[in-house]
Amino acid sequence: MSPRFDGVTGRYLHLDVERRAYRVYFEEAGRGVPLLLQHTAGSDARQWRHLLEDPWLTERFRVIAWDLPYHGKSLPPDGVRWWEEPYRLKLAFFLEFIERFANELALERPVFAGCSMGGHIAVDLARFRPGLCRAVIGIEAASRTPATGLEWLDHPRVSNEMKAALMVGLTSPTSPEARRREVGWGYSQGAPGVFRGDLAFYAEEHDLTSEAAAIDTRRTSVYVLSGEYDWSATPALSRALADAIPGAEFVLMRGLGHFPMAENPEGFRAHLVPVLEKILARG
Amino acid sequence: MALPDLAAHAERFASDRELALASRFWHGALHLPVGSTRSALCFEPGRPPRIESSTAPAGARDVEISADAAEWEKLLAPTPQAFYQDVFGAALHHPVSLGGDFETLYAYYPAIRRVIELLREARR
Secondary structure: OOOOOOEEEEEEEEEEEOEEEEEEEEEOOOOOOEEEEOOOOOOOHHHHHHHHHOOHHHHHHEEEEEEOOOOOOOOOOOOOOHHHOOOOOOOHHHHHHHHHHHHHHOOOOOOEEEEHHHHHHHHHHHHHHOOOOOOEEEEEEOOOOOOOOHHHHHHOEEEEEEEHHHHHOOOOOOHHHHHHHHHHHHOOOOOOOHHHHHHHHHHHHHHOOHHHOOOOOOEEEEEEEEOOOOOOOOOHHHHHHHHHHOOOOOEEEEOOOHHHHOOOOHHHHHHHHHHHHHHHHOO | OOOOHHHHHHHHHHOHHHHHHOOOOOOEEEEEOOOOOEEEEEEEEOOOOEEEEOOOOOOOOOOOOOHHHHHHHHHHOOOOOOOOOOOHHHHOOOOEEEOOHHHHHOHHHHEEEHHHHHHHHOOO
8 A cells, every 4th residue: 555645745945034044844735826825923834734735726826835933843043042032023034034935936926825924924015025926815914903911922830722722712613623623733832932922023013004005906916814703803904904905805704713724724715716716817 | 591500510510521631730710700690610639620609709810701691691602703702802802801810811711711612512
């Protein structure tokens, strides 16, 4: 009996960002238009495993999902005494990372899709790197998502179990339980300070309130998708973001939560595929 | 009746394996006041949770979820409306309050979520 491999391959890319050398893990599958996938804060590329195995997608797209440095299999870089300071994700680093990743792999006008902090950076890319991507899909994206109680997300007396439970609480009660629990499983595994550090970008630095209207959707088209049960980047916030961007499209995903691609891959696919078809049709 | 009678479901709380794991080492209580009626699940390491009707305020290792009867109905609906699926979401967007000791609230949030799920199950 021969081994049963799936179609996803994983490898490491050496990438210099802000004059530091990173060894970045990514997975890919398929051929066609590059489709870059950014995971949520405090998690990793495993959230995209269902899309990476989707035949419709992989027949049309080269689907690529990375672990951002400090996440999953992408270790902190050498040359940084990271154990002496709190990890904090910054907009400038995030933008440069994505641009360099795309350039290093010679990806021409990719499509970028990200969820939560990935959704936020999607619209930041459209604003601050116009034309780098032919389209961005901001899943659970908003202009601004301030949050309170962040100190409890990196607290010596509170374990990662809390993050798992909190994130399961952001999923939809109608999503399959095994998938919802898998979202929590991912969150139980990050280095303790990484989720909090990512939220420095998601909840503190990211603010397109006065910038969204300046996004040129002729250079990078923008789609904003929002799950009905997302109580963090709520549908109201996502809709307001899309309304503020001339030419952007908004899609409400009923019955889905903050992690649609992971908590209910089939339900998410029903909303994603029509968006990708539009992007392909535009060329 | 917004909240099920906790005492009638004591065995279910005591036998739930997920709750036992999530509440390990918790020496405190989860208070669930509805108007003037107060019920509490009291946790003690190595023992099944104890149900108490108490007028005592939340103590040092206690957590409290308070809401009126109509809000509890929404929290415990079989398929909750948006943001009632989670007490943090409900507290952010609806008139539901989280109180007591916040360190305990965060540390034992998995246990608290499980209690809410068991209450939903008891309502069915």
